[in-house]
Amino acid sequence: MDGNKIGLRLTYSKEATSTLAAMAxxxxxxxxxxxxxxxxxVKRGLAEMLKGGVIMDVVTPExxxxxxxxxxxxxxxxxxxxxxxxxxxGVSRMSDPDMIxxxxxxxxxxxxxxxxxxxxxxxxxxxxxxxxxxxESEVLTPADExxxxxxxxxxxxxxxxxxxxGEALRRISEGACMIRSKxxxxxxxxxxxxxxxxxxxxxxxxxxQSDEAELFEWAKQxxxxxxxxxxxxxTGKLPVPMFCAxxxxxxxxxxxxxxxxxxxVFVGSGIFKSSNPAPRAKAIVEATTNFxxxxxxxxxSRGLGExxxxxxxxxxxxxxxxxxx
Amino acid sequence: MSSPTVGVLAxxxxxxxxxxxxxxxxxxxxxIRQPKHLDGIDALVIPGGESTTISKLLDSLELREPVGKxxxxxxxxxxxxxxxxxxxxxxxxxRPDQSSFAAIDxxxxxxxxxxxxxxxxADIPVDGxxxxxxxxxxxxxxxxxxxxxxxxVLASVRPxxxxxDTPVLCRSGxxxxxxxxxxxxxxxxxHQLFLDRI
Numbered sequence: 001m002d003g004n005k006i007g008l009r010l011t012y013s014k015e016a017t018s019t020l021a022a023m024a025x026x027x028x029x030x031x032x033x034x035x036x037x038x039x040x041x042v043k044r045g046l047a048e049m050l051k052g053g054v055i056m057d058v059v060t061p062e063x064x065x066x067x068x069x070x071x072x073x074x075x076x077x078x079x080x081x082x083x084x085x086x087x088x089x090g091v092s093r094m095s096d097p098d099m100i101x102x103x104x105x106x107x108x109x110x111x112x113x114x115x116x117x118x119x120x121x122x123x124x125x126x127x128x129x130x131x132x133x134x135x136e137s138e139v140l141t142p143a144d145e146x147x148x149x150x151x152x153x154x155x156x157x158x159x160x161x162x163x164x165x166g167e168a169l170r171r172i173s174e175g176a177c178m179i180r181s182k183x184x185x186x187x188x189x190x191x192x193x194x195x196x197x198x199x200x201x202x203x204x205x206x207x208x209q210s211d212e213a214e215l216f217e218w219a220k221q222x223x224x225x226x227x228x229x230x231x232x233x234x235t236g237k238l239p240v241p242m243f244c245a246x247x248x249x250x251x252x253x254x255x256x257x258x259x260x261x262x263x264x265v266f267v268g269s270g271i272f273k274s275s276n277p278a279p280r281a282k283a284i285v286e287a288t289t290n291f292x293x294x295x296x297x298x299x300x301s302r303g304l305g306e307x308x309x310x311x312x313x314x315x316x317x318x319x320x321x322x323x324x325x
Numbered sequence: 326m327s328s329p330t331v332g333v334l335a336x337x338x339x340x341x342x343x344x345x346x347x348x349x350x351x352x353x354x355x356x357i358r359q360p361k362h363l364d365g366i367d368a369l370v371i372p373g374g375e376s377t378t379i380s381k382l383l384d385s386l387e388l389r390e391p392v393g394k395x396x397x398x399x400x401x402x403x404x405x406x407x408x409x410x411x412x413x414x415x416x417x418x419x420r421p422d423q424s425s426f427a428a429i430d431x432x433x434x435x436x437x438x439x440x441x442x443x444x445x446x447a448d449i450p451v452d453g454x455x456x457x458x459x460x461x462x463x464x465x466x467x468x469x470x471x472x473x474x475x476x477x478v479l480a481s482v483r484p485x486x487x488x489x490d491t492p493v494l495c496r497s498g499x500x501x502x503x504x505x506x507x508x509x510x511x512x513x514x515x516h517q518l519f520l521d522r523i
Contacts, residue, residue, distance in 0.1 A: 035447045035485055042444045045464045045509050049373050049406070052337040068420070071381040073337060073374070108420060109375055110441060110465065132441035132465070155442055282385070289336050289382055290358055 038155030047178040047241040054285050057081050057268040061106040070281035074110040077103040082139045082186030083269035092140045094122040118144020127156040136160045138323035139185045151175030163196045165203040166222030173225045182321045183246015186269050188310025190253045193246045201261045208236045249307045251287030251300050258291035273308035280304045329523045332357045332366035336382040338374015342508035346516045360391050368401040368523045371408030380423045396428045401499045403519040409502040410467050429500040430473025437468025452479040461505035
């Protein structure tokens with residue numbers, strides 16, 4: 001039912017961007033008549049392909065190569081990992097296009113990049129650069145205190161963070177094609193990631209047991225569109241893939257997120273702020289695939305050197321998780 | 326075969342969607358993550374995902390050799406997107422350390438249709454499927470650039486801006502491969518086509 005709504009919205013946005021598309025493809029002659037790009041299915045489809053994998057934050061082409069060598073399914077190109085953003089303070093923005101191009105050149109896997117919450121022009125620029133996914137991210141300084149980006153207006157898919165189910169559904173209603181539980185980026189402390197995953201999945205389970213009348217109340221409480229709540233009641237899951245991010249630092253952390261119900265993991269500072277990034281990255285990839293096999297988890301957890309030092313959540317001054325509305 | 330089990334390589338990617346599609350056809354599935362999971366399977370699906378990641382995990386989990394042996398012995402296999410890359414006999418634009426099973430004599434170019442912004446869907450007629458054309462979803466898909474002897478092309482598509490069609494669904498011997506993702510639609514006819522030959 002909601003699929004239809006999103007379909008309608010999509011039709012509208014495709015018309016709105018058709019001029020742009022025509023400019024990008026001056027000659028459509030010879031194309032299969034219904035050959036269409038940027039559909040919801042195509043955008044959500046890439047998230048499906050990233051399932052069971054690890055998306056790694058990288059700040060240089062060298063790191064991107066290490067990530068791909070270790071078996072990352074995608075890299076997130078950014079200028080500073082969250083741990084450094086936290087340390088340095090100041091305003092954090094979209095990365096330099098040259099830096100993103102440098103990473104695109106050396107990798108064959110999808111490249112993601114972050115735009116500030118509500119900063120649709122940064123998103124337009126990232127789409128023009130040809131990135132494969134945009135993360136409308138609370139790790140950067142928000143550009144709009146009320147509105148998120150209208151993600152239906154873009155052909156490139158978006159991932160957004162969420163701390164609870166209501167936030168996840170609001171992002172999906174704006175066109176997000178992947179949700180990641182936020183956790184608390186740059187801390188190396190997994191506690192917030194666990195809290196957010198449990199909150200989202202717990203409410204999905206409760207909705208599954210609710211009757212029709214209760215779904216109206218759920219929609220009100222969650223401040224989320226009723227059709228999305230009804231869809232969850234019917235399917236028992238989010239309409240888009242749900243990944244986990246924020247504070248993961250070890251193979252065990254990745255497997256914990258997967259056992260709790262995440263479908264993939266983002267590892268930011270956890271890899272390149274550790275003492276020996278390459279083997280740690282590989283170990284996290286293997287742990288994410290065999291997340292239920294404790295023997296394999298034990299094996300890959302050996303000899304990785306020091307994990308990122310991290311900061312305890314109680315010592316965190318700026319909570320990125322509170323950004324997003 | 327009376328009651329076959331289809332193994333779905335579950336190292337990474339869209340394996341869950343394949344399992345749903347095969348289950349909807351009434352056939353039992355098994356997730357393959359380790360060599361011991363291969364026991365008792367009658368066919369194999371290699372899903373879409375990142376072919377580099379899946380290739381590395383095949384090595385680190387010591388699956389490459391036993392899977393290669395099953396394929397060489399004639400086990401029916403269906404590879405979609407990354408799965409097509411992993412089954413092709415030669416791969417361009419891959420990584421030097423990436424290797425494939427060479428279960429079907431085709432040459433493919435990784436991400437040959439472009440990046441995510443070029444990902445597309447289109448209706449394609451498929452040889453052997455009755456009724457409506459198949460809605461094919463292409464995600465950073467591989468392009469088939471060479472077709473070997475004895476390989477049947479069951480479907481083709483005309484990419485945006487191109488002046489000729491490219492094969493997108495091929496079959497040879499025990500292997501069926503597609504550049505696109507039949508598991509991303511609710512149309513299970515291609516899965517059934519595969520299951521009919523087990």
